[in-house]
Amino acid sequence: MTKGVVDAQGGIHELFALVISIIIFIILGFTTYKCLSSSLEKNKMKVSTYGLISLFVISTTVFFIIDSFLREKALAQSADPATSHERLRQLVGYESGIGYEVDNRLAGNPSTPDDVLVVLYEKQNQIGTDMNLARNSKTPNYILVALSSRENDWRNLILEELKRNPKVKNRELIFDENMVLKEVGHQ
Numbered sequence: 001m002t003k004g005v006v007d008a009q010g011g012i013h014e015l016f017a018l019v020i021s022i023i024i025f026i027i028l029g030f031t032t033y034k035c036l037s038s039s040l041e042k043n044k045m046k047v048s049t050y051g052l053i054s055l056f057v058i059s060t061t062v063f064f065i066i067d068s069f070l071r072e073k074a075l076a077q078s079a080d081p082a083t084s085h086e087r088l089r090q091l092v093g094y095e096s097g098i099g100y101e102v103d104n105r106l107a108g109n110p111s112t113p114d115d116v117l118v119v120l121y122e123k124q125n126q127i128g129t130d131m132n133l134a135r136n137s138k139t140p141n142y143i144l145v146a147l148s149s150r151e152n153d154w155r156n157l158i159l160e161e162l163k164r165n166p167k168v169k170n171r172e173l174i175f176d177e178n179m180v181l182k183e184v185g186h187q
Contacts, residue, residue, distance in 0.1 A: 017068070027057050078105035085113045092119055100126050107132035107139075114140055121146070127154045134161035141183055144173060148181040 031054040038046035077083045078091045088111065094102040100123075106112050107120045107129045117136070120129050121143045131154075133139045134147050144165065147158050159179055167173045173181045 020064075024057060024061055028054060031057065074102055075105065078102045079109055081109060081111040083109070083111065085111070088112050089116055092116055100129060104128040104132050108136055110136060110138045112136075112138065114138075117143060127157065130154070130158055131161045134158050135164050137166040139165075141167065141173060141181075144168075145181045145183070148175070148179065 031050045035047055035050035035054060038050060074091055074094050077087055078094070088106060088109065091102050091106060103120055103123065103126060106116060112120075117133060117139055120126075121133055121139075123129060130147060130150075133143060144162060144167065148162055150158065162168055162181065165173075168175075168181070171184060173183055176182050
């Protein structure tokens with residue numbers, strides 16, 4: 001069983017889904033009522049019109065349900081260490097509809113292959129991805145060193161995550177006086 005991963009934007013996504021569900025329910029209820037009342041009036045044009053509107057709403061809803069299922073599956077797979085390397089490679093840059101959460105989860109997954117971690121590191125302005133890379137024990141040393149020397153607005157956050165990395169805790173990598181990581185023996 002896969003451990004659940006907290007999604008920072010999940011609450012907003014759930015609220016949006018609830019509002020959309022209520023709107024769909026109201027539209028379907030209205031169109032069904034109008035379709036049935038038009039049927040009693042024997043007005044074939046109105047029956048057809050409201051029937052088509054109902055069919056459109058239902059088919060659009062099915063599309064969004066399938067899309068939501070695929071999004072949730074991608075989010076779960078990107079965090080699951082049992083996901084195959086090939087699937088993890090396919091998930092890089094996946095458009096989840098909630099930012100770059102799939103990339104964040106890939107960056108934190110200890111099974112993500114090195115080539116994917118490199119691609120994730122090269123993406124710009126994804127602080128969550130950088131933080132997960134910094135914390136991941138499988139991130140290559142040269143990426144951890146590069147993350148420690150990046151000068152940007154969130155450097156302090158990255159440094160805090162680097163301090164949690166097992167390679168730093170085990171002193172495989174150490175900080176110099178400028179808080180830049182160095183490999184032990186490569187001063």
